[in-house]
Amino acid sequence: MFNLFSKNKKNKSNENNLYAVAEGKLLTLSEVSDPVFSQKMMGEGFAIRPTNGRVFSPISGKVTSIFPTQHALGLETPLGLEILVHMGLDTVELEGVPFEILVSEGEEIQPETQLALMDLSHLEKESKCADIIVAVTNSNQKLESLILEKLVMVKANEKIGNLKIK
DSSP states (O other), rough: EEEEEEEEOOOOOGGEEOOOSSSSEEEEGGGGGOOHTTTTTTOEEEEEEEEEEEEOOSSSEEEEEEOOSSSSEEEETTTEEEEEEEESSGGGGTTTTTTEOOOTTTTEOOOEEEEEEOOOOHHHHHOOOOOEEEETHHHHHHEEEEEOOOOOOOOTOOEEEEEEEO
């Protein structure tokens, strides 16, 4: 187990399971090439270097926002953790072209809910990194710990760890 962030309390009722958003290599945020994410300016989290373009929800909860450029979505768990799913690096300038969002704001979601499709070949053609970043944007206020069970190749929807709120 990789305890990426913990204030070391134990309370199962304050946990949310965490699932892989895509098939690919699970990475720590420090392995992401964008300092906004690698230095955790957006919050604690993880990334996946995808092997295909199918993007799923990392949590049970609801969709709170869809960015106009379709490169990112905001999600919220029932326990109030705010999750950013950011597809690719420096992809805002692509104005949504390589992304297809498959959910709507306000929609209830589960880990098996497909959120989006990414055109990985288009991202490669544009010389953009396809890493999918998952960040808990209210980490400082709400997050007690983020624990990943393994840092290996993962399958979409596979349980990879858990989040605990304060």
